[in-house]
Amino acid sequence: MKQEADVDRLVRQRIRALRHSRGWSLDTLAERSFLSPSNLSRIETGARRIALDQLIPIARALDASVDQLIEPTDDADVVIRPRQVHERGMTVWALANNRAPNGLSVAKMRITTPAPPAEEAGVHPGRDWFTVLTGTAELRLGDRLIIVEAGDAAEFSTMIPHAIGAHGRVPVEVLTILTNDGQHAHLPA
Template sequence: MTQEMDGDVDTLVRQRIRALRLARGWSLDNLAARSFLSPSNLSRIETGGRRIALDQLVPLARALGTTLDQLVGSPNDDDVVIRPERDERRGMTVWTLARERNPHDMTVAKMRITTPAPSLEGLGVHPGRDWFTVLSGTAELRLGDRLILVEAGNAAEFSTMIPHAIGAHGGPVEVLTMMTQDAHRAHLHDD
């Protein structure tokens, strides 16, 4: 890393610390108490009057509710643009729209489903909650012995401890879904 790039990252980290502090409505004293650093040190860190050390970044990240990776992450476009790959299986095409690692262990995916929801015997359970919104078509949400139709423009959220599956009703359906990592493993990695 060049000295110029090093300085850019340093400036970006300082801006992120200040922005996160202000977004939470915290004074320097509030963040100091949460991170076990002095308010004067924090002020110098935010303004560039003090070099940022790793032993300061870890408690700052923790206090600000973020990860060290997010705090010091690169600002280039590779961290912004996601080029989803198409994954086809069992009457469903999935485009994963979130990176493998994210702070809330959530996966975001667009799904195109062409088959109806399976019968009760073909349903699974896992810890957590699932959420989806229907982009086009009508989805069949099977929750135990209930079959719920969710039309385009509507959304559904449900406990995944109820046997469940999503299918297509009367033609293909496209949904945008957010799933916990348990749901991602259960729905997108089982064959």
């Protein structure tokens, strides 16, 4: 029973927090979920149990899934000390686990070698994005070599042969967001 009460309290908190983050009053959420404001107030305060036939329209109105509202809050999904993987002049720290939204991967990379020539650069569907944390990066896009300084970011089509390297053989650290295709192409298995 304690676990059920904890989940119930968590769902109430999430509903209220999502409503507040959108700047909505109870009336606005009521209008969008086709429930009465007083019913929603009792749900948020715990004066009324949340029924599935109420949870679905509330989730829909908040542009969330029922799964997102009831997802547990254990620490299994928190990455505190990411595992390092060393490969080909690069160290990678995966900062998001398999449950990242939309299948995106987030990683920090420390690169010590220059960008390879165009004929060694890879391609995959989609777009990649990175920002330089420290150092200076070389972004190889086909025959072009673009210098990206610390604090700057780059987004580019990944159908162009591309690679990231360290400019002047001074290590560069980047934070990158990759799609599934980018993850398979750039991150060690």
